[in-house]
Amino acid sequence: MKWTPQMVVITGTVAYVIVSVFVVLGAVDPMNTFVYEWLQPLPDRVFAYVTELGSVQVIVGLSILGLLFWYWRGDRIEAWRLALVGIGTLLFTQVLKLVYRIDRPLIDASLDATTYSFPSGHASGSLALYGLTAYVLYRKKQSKVVIFILLYLVLAISLSRVILNVHYFSDVLGGWLVALTMIALSEWIIRRKTI
Numbered sequence: 001m002k003w004t005p006q007m008v009v010i011t012g013t014v015a016y017v018i019v020s021v022f023v024v025l026g027a028v029d030p031m032n033t034f035v036y037e038w039l040q041p042l043p044d045r046v047f048a049y050v051t052e053l054g055s056v057q058v059i060v061g062l063s064i065l066g067l068l069f070w071y072w073r074g075d076r077i078e079a080w081r082l083a084l085v086g087i088g089t090l091l092f093t094q095v096l097k098l099v100y101r102i103d104r105p106l107i108d109a110s111l112d113a114t115t116y117s118f119p120s121g122h123a124s125g126s127l128a129l130y131g132l133t134a135y136v137l138y139r140k141k142q143s144k145v146v147i148f149i150l151l152y153l154v155l156a157i158s159l160s161r162v163i164l165n166v167h168y169f170s171d172v173l174g175g176w177l178v179a180l181t182m183i184a185l186s187e188w189i190i191r192r193k194t195i
Contacts (some may be wrong), residue, residue: 005188012181019174022073022117023102029169035169039162048159054122054157056090059129063087066133078136081130081186089128089182093121093175106165120167123158123175124182130154132183 007119022028063086069081097116104117115121134150137143158176161167 004111005184005191008184009181009188011094011185012177014175016174016177016181018195019170019177020100020118023170023174024100028168032168032170034058036165042156042163044163047156047163050156051065053158053163054126055125055155056121056125059086059090059125062129077190081190082132085132085182085186086125086129089179090121090125092182093119093178096178097121102171103168105168117167118171119174119178120158120161120171121175122161122167123172124179125175126154126157127176127179128182130157131179132186135183 019028059067063083066086067079067083070082089174094115100118100166101116102118107114130150130153134154137150139149158172161172162169
């Protein structure tokens with residue numbers, strides 16, 4: 001079966017709703033504990049720097065730089081898509097945080113961890129920016145090394161939030177599903193406009 005953007009939007013939305021129900025019911029606690037304990041041997045000092053690559057300031061700044069880069073390359077669609085998906089995902093994630101009002105495991109202003117916990121803005125923002133860029137480069141048959149680095153960044157930034165104990169793993173899953181749905185929605189819109 002070939003996945004279409006519409007199918008990813010629907011599946012991502014349904015998966016997000018299911019995860020959010022489990023989060024509200026507290027049914028994700030065993031998974032969160034398992035992942036946190038599994039990641040604990042990793043050096044949190046290193047990940048304190050890695051996590052900054054998913055901060056609002058970096059995601060917004062790089063989204064704007066990406067917009068300028070794709071404009072310079074003559075690709076207006078990808079220019080606007082990167083900026084709108086990157087910044088739009090961050091804004092939508094903040095709205096969802098206010099809806100759920102889930103407390104964090106640890107509040108730490110130095111780690112950009114002062115808002116509510118679910119879903120993770122670092123996870124959604126990094127996938128929206130770095131993941132979308134990786135997807136676009138893959139479609140344009142660009143460097144596989146760069147694509148791998150971008151995807152590794154998404155994983156490292158997202159898991160850094162769990163390693164630093166400012167998010168639960170369920171927050172990360174929620175953030176990934178938000179971003180994945182936003183990316184698929186942008187692809188769906190672009191394909192409809194260009195057909």
